[in-house]
Amino acid sequence: MPADRPKLFIPGPTHVDDKILEAMGEYPIGHRTAAFSDLYDTVVSGVQKVLFTSNRIFLCTCSATGLWEAAVRNTVLKRCANFVAGAFSKRWHEVTVSCGIKADPFEVELGQPITAEFIDKTLSTGEYDAVTVVHNETSTGVMSPLHQIAEVMHRYPDVAFLVDMVSSMSAVEVNIDDLRIDVALASVQKGWSIPPGFSLCSVSDLALNRSYKSKNKGYYFDFQVLEKYALRSQTPATPSIPHLYGLHQQLNRIFQEGLDNRFRRHNEMAERVRSWAKEKFSLFPDEQFSSTTLTCVEKSPDLDIKRFQTRLLEKGYLISRGYGTLKERTFRVSHMGDLQMSDIEELLSVMDETVEDFRL
Amino acid sequence: MPADRPKLFIPGPTHVDDKILEAMGEYPIGHRTAAFSDLYDTVVSGVQKVLFTSNRIFLCTCSATGLWEAAVRNTVLKRCANFVAGAFSKRWHEVTVSCGIKADPFEVELGQPITAEFIDKTLSTGEYDAVTVVHNETSTGVMSPLHQIAEVMHRYPDVAFLVDMVSSMSAVEVNIDDLRIDVALASVQKGWSIPPGFSLCSVSDLALNRSYKSKNKGYYFDFQVLEKYALRSQTPATPSIPHLYGLHQQLNRIFQEGLDNRFRRHNEMAERVRSWAKEKFSLFPDEQFSSTTLTCVEKSPDLDIKRFQTRLLEKGYLISRGYGTLKERTFRVSHMGDLQMSDIEELLSVMDETVEDFRL
Numbered sequence: 139m140p141a142d143r144p145k146l147f148i149p150g151p152t153h154v155d156d157k158i159l160e161a162m163g164e165y166p167i168g169h170r171t172a173a174f175s176d177l178y179d180t181v182v183s184g185v186q187k188v189l190f191t192s193n194r195i196f197l198c199t200c201s202a203t204g205l206w207e208a209a210v211r212n213t214v215l216k217r218c219a220n221f222v223a224g225a226f227s228k229r230w231h232e233v234t235v236s237c238g239i240k241a242d243p244f245e246v247e248l249g250q251p252i253t254a255e256f257i258d259k260t261l262s263t264g265e266y267d268a269v270t271v272v273h274n275e276t277s278t279g280v281m282s283p284l285h286q287i288a289e290v291m292h293r294y295p296d297v298a299f300l301v302d303m304v305s306s307m308s309a310v311e312v313n314i315d316d317l318r319i320d321v322a323l324a325s326v327q328k329g330w331s332i333p334p335g336f337s338l339c340s341v342s343d344l345a346l347n348r349s350y351k352s353k354n355k356g357y358y359f360d361f362q363v364l365e366k367y368a369l370r371s372q373t374p375a376t377p378s379i380p381h382l383y384g385l386h387q388q389l390n391r392i393f394q395e396g397l398d399n400r401f402r403r404h405n406e407m408a409e410r411v412r413s414w415a416k417e418k419f420s421l422f423p424d425e426q427f428s429s430t431t432l433t434c435v436e437k438s439p440d441l442d443i444k445r446f447q448t449r450l451l452e453k454g455y456l457i458s459r460g461y462g463t464l465k466e467r468t469f470r471v472s473h474m475g476d477l478q479m480s481d482i483e484e485l486l487s488v489m490d491e492t493v494e495d496f497r498l
Numbered sequence: 499m500p501a502d503r504p505k506l507f508i509p510g511p512t513h514v515d516d517k518i519l520e521a522m523g524e525y526p527i528g529h530r531t532a533a534f535s536d537l538y539d540t541v542v543s544g545v546q547k548v549l550f551t552s553n554r555i556f557l558c559t560c561s562a563t564g565l566w567e568a569a570v571r572n573t574v575l576k577r578c579a580n581f582v583a584g585a586f587s588k589r590w591h592e593v594t595v596s597c598g599i600k601a602d603p604f605e606v607e608l609g610q611p612i613t614a615e616f617i618d619k620t621l622s623t624g625e626y627d628a629v630t631v632v633h634n635e636t637s638t639g640v641m642s643p644l645h646q647i648a649e650v651m652h653r654y655p656d657v658a659f660l661v662d663m664v665s666s667m668s669a670v671e672v673n674i675d676d677l678r679i680d681v682a683l684a685s686v687q688k689g690w691s692i693p694p695g696f697s698l699c700s701v702s703d704l705a706l707n708r709s710y711k712s713k714n715k716g717y718y719f720d721f722q723v724l725e726k727y728a729l730r731s732q733t734p735a736t737p738s739i740p741h742l743y744g745l746h747q748q749l750n751r752i753f754q755e756g757l758d759n760r761f762r763r764h765n766e767m768a769e770r771v772r773s774w775a776k777e778k779f780s781l782f783p784d785e786q787f788s789s790t791t792l793t794c795v796e797k798s799p800d801l802d803i804k805r806f807q808t809r810l811l812e813k814g815y816l817i818s819r820g821y822g823t824l825k826e827r828t829f830r831v832s833h834m835g836d837l838q839m840s841d842i843e844e845l846l847s848v849m850d851e852t853v854e855d856f857r858l
Contacts, residue, residue, distance in 0.1 A: 143525045151526040162740050163523025165503045166511040166693040199695050200560050201735035204718040238714030333526040335559050335738020354598030358564040375561035378695020380522055380740055
């Protein structure tokens with residue numbers, strides 16, 4: 139790793155293994171060849187296994203922001219309820235409105251999760267045919283209780299359940315079919331630990347059927363168009379072949395480690411960082427909703443976070459400061475994807491030897 | 499190159515040099531860092547030089563199909579005239595309509611270019627505030643006369659001039675500012691010779707100003723949002739860092755070769771393939787409009803193109819069959835980007851030793 143490329147402990151892009159980087163640099167193949175369709179099928183069935191779903195998977199050359207747009211453009215026919223627990227879920231609301239879709243934001247206090255009760259109360263009005271939830275809000279380090287939310291959603295089978303799993307997918311066990319998630323979307327530079335530039339989503343029959351009735355949704359993110367090509371193991375436009383190579387390689391590595399081991403590793407890394415955070419400072423979110431993939435640390439007022447971050451960078455490690463209104467109050471450490479416990483111990487030990495120098 | 503990765507002589511993805519592949523496999527940097535903004539600025543100013551423009555450049559994580567949508571969503575307030583000379587320009591019309599934009603297709607016969615007269619006649623009705631033109635139609639091998647078209651466009655300064663340069667950008671000299679092109683868009687897997695998965699466009703003040711008035715255009719392709727972040731040398735969402743590395747490396751290589759040499763090399767390769775095509779078969783398009791980056795060969799009825807293509811593939815070379823309705827009549831050889839005259843000679847010589855075996 140060159141000196142100007144610090145090891146990444148930010149929410150994304152996350153640390154990338156050499157094997158993935160090698161795959162990214164392979165010579166491309168044509169996207170209308172049999173070799174491509176083989177690659178496509180292998181990747182799709184691998185992703186289905188990781189998500190425990192038989193829903194179709196769309197592989198999309200865009201950032202997850204593009205799939206936010208896809209999810210609402212294809213499925214909202216009436217009105218969308220956007221649940222907001224931080225900067226990213228708030229932006230999903232803004233994106234929804236920017237598409238000319240009727241939508242209302244339902245906010246909780248920063249550091250709090252979206253609760254099943256809140257969703258139930260909102261949907262009981264009968265005004266909404268879709269809800270958006272960000273599973274893991276990286277701006278606050280809060281992971282909302284998806285299982286409880288899903289139980290409520292089972293009572294509203296006609297409401298499209300759209301879930302941003304950007305920073306939880308493949309790192310946390312989520313059974314898409316049991317939870318009846320209509321669209322689960324993510325980019326690849328978080329839990330998947332692939333360099334940024336690609337996204338994917340699972341799409342249920344309900345979501346696809348809605349798409350037939352949705353107007354003016356464009357072409358690039360149209361689920362019908364994506365489905366038409368998916369049925370022949372292709373993408374509508376030329377996709378990012380390097381990212382497909384990376385995803386293919388990563389799926390091999392995931393199955394080699396084993397999904398259970400992978401999920402356990404993420405739990406252990408999260409516990410380790412949380413216990414460090416509580417010892418030195420405190421957790422920003424309620425501990426029971428503290429994220430499995432990223433810890434948002436509420437720093438003490440005497441820590442000069444800017445200089446602390448800069449010193450870590452000089453030592454070759456990049457962590458994140460707080461996001462938006464939390465910029466001065468918090469800092470964030472990511473522990474997902476290809477980071478191992480040894481990487482976490484390495485970072486914590488460097489933070490330990492540095493942090494006292496930056497207490498004012 | 500592994501045995502299952504034939505050398506690419508298809509319209510895209512095109513052949514990629516090892517130096518670019520190396521760059522694609524580098525460790526990522528965070529997209530909100532100073533290092534990223536340096537990379538961003540270097541790439542943007544390099545692209546501006548290649549396009550001879552002072553217009554802003556937007557770097558977009560999507561296929562060019564996404565930028566088709568961006569171009570029309572942001573600039574058409576009244577009605578769009580889509581000029582159609584083949585399968586790809588026809589799809590741009592379909593994409594325009596799919597966005598709920600009023601649009602009419604204006605078609606020429608396959609093998610013919612879009613002419614300045616045709617555009618003049620259409621715009622003189624006063625019904626349109628935007629035109630779309632595909633500079634180089636890879637389905638027919640026709641390059642439309644952009645300079646003549648631009649002269650007409652100078653007489654319609656209020657009509658947005660939207661040009662798909664997907665398979666001509668960086669391979670053919672096009673002075674965006676002299677030609678007053680409002681949006682010039684391309685993906686990177688054609689003339690730029692970078693693996694697919696990324697696109698870019700130049701955007702004029704007229705196009706940006708239109709964007710302020712355009713409704714329901716979404717967020718991901720909103721020129722206003724892209725501009726806001728471009729002003730701080732960033733992208734709105736996490737972009738494909740590998741493609742930015744690739745583009746950065748490619749710009750270095752382009753300036754090392756020199757733009758004039760690069761354009762001359764493309765002319766020479768095109769002449770060489772055209773003369774081969776005329777000797778063995780014939781050109782599908784009018785020769786004066788035959789593309790500088792791809793030759794569409796009208797094969798003789800006695801050539802079994804399917805078996806010919808398969809044999810070439812066994813020998814490690816991938817060429818393209820005809821596209822759509824031209825599938826049985828033509829085949830296509832690309833000569834752009836990082837292909838050198840020696841690669842062309844290599845392919846032609848293999849085709850020479852093979853072609854007679856597949857005459858029926």
